[in-house]
Amino acid sequence: AxxxxxxxxxxxxxxxxxxxxxxxxxxxxxTVYWYQQGPGQDPxxxxxxxxxxxxxxxxxxxxFSAQQFSDYHSELNMSSLELGDSALYFCASSLAHRGRxxxxxxxxxxxxxxxx
Amino acid sequence: xxxxxxxxxxxxxSEAASLELGCNYxxxxxxxxxxxxxxxxxxxxxxxxxxSGDPLVKGIKGFEAEFIKSKFSFNLRKPSVQWSDTAEYFxxxxxxxxxxxxxxxxxxxx
Numbered sequence: 001a002x003x004x005x006x007x008x009x010x011x012x013x014x015x016x017x018x019x020x021x022x023x024x025x026x027x028x029x030x031t032v033y034w035y036q037q038g039p040g041q042d043p044x045x046x047x048x049x050x051x052x053x054x055x056x057x058x059x060x061x062x063x064f065s066a067q068q069f070s071d072y073h074s075e076l077n078m079s080s081l082e083l084g085d086s087a088l089y090f091c092a093s094s095l096a097h098r099g100r101x102x103x104x105x106x107x108x109x110x111x112x113x114x115x116x
Numbered sequence: 117x118x119x120x121x122x123x124x125x126x127x128x129x130s131e132a133a134s135l136e137l138g139c140n141y142x143x144x145x146x147x148x149x150x151x152x153x154x155x156x157x158x159x160x161x162x163x164x165x166x167x168s169g170d171p172l173v174k175g176i177k178g179f180e181a182e183f184i185k186s187k188f189s190f191n192l193r194k195p196s197v198q199w200s201d202t203a204e205y206f207x208x209x210x211x212x213x214x215x216x217x218x219x220x221x222x223x224x225x226x
Contacts, residue, residue: 043160043206043216090160107152107160 002026004093004108012114013081021076021111025093031055032074033105034066035090043090049074081115088112118143120209122217129197130225137192137220139181139207148210149190151181154219155203163205166190177201199226 005024013019025032031050035043036059045058049068060066063081068074072093078085089112092105123138141147151163164175171183181192190207202224207217 045216092160106162 006091006108006111010112017081019078023074023091029093029095031094033092036087038087086115120215120217122220124220126221128223132196135194135197139190141209143211150208151192152206153203197224199224
């Protein structure tokens with residue numbers, strides 16, 4: 001069965017550079033979530049999209065932005081990167097259920113971002 | 117404010133021991149409940165979920181969880197753990213949004 005795809009899997013950037021992470025949800029899933037997991041830390045919710053509109057916002061820094069496109073894939077844009085942005089960035093997708101915006105989430109393998 | 121509490125942050129067990137991980141949430145309305153597992157170096161995977169019906173839910177790899185509405189709890193159990201169960205376990209609650217607990221790191225000694 002198709003899973004959530006994230007690209008790239010690994011990314012190395014320098015401070016103050018920009019990065020774009022991509023997430024391709026499971027086919028027919030209409031909701032995408034982004035999480036950040038720092039070394040030895042728990043996943044922190046960043047932002048989510050439902051039907052191409054932002055549905056919820058968590059602890060996403062102002063330097064980051066994200067969007068969901070017409071094909072439901074999502075991109076997380078990160079600017080002015082800082083050392084503390086080094087983390088594993090998970091994307092998850094789900095299918096809206098009974099009118100609610102969330103259902104069980106299927107996680108991608110993550111993009112490991114290292115800022116040097 | 118809605119929250120999810122996992123009381124045990126670190127658990128160490130010997131193989132064949134029984135496991136129970138606590139999860140409590142604070143929300144008075146209808147909830148959907150989930151347990152996820154993250155094996156070392158891997159992404160989160162769904163272990164089991166509860167939406168409605170039988171409050172005792174069976175998941176993959178011999179795990180089960182019981183929803184006790186009066187206690188706002190959804191504890192995860194396994195009768196006999198294996199070394200391969202070493203991982204971090206996250207409880208999650210869906211209300212009108214999705215909230216993760218802080219996770220419990222389980223280490224099973226061979």
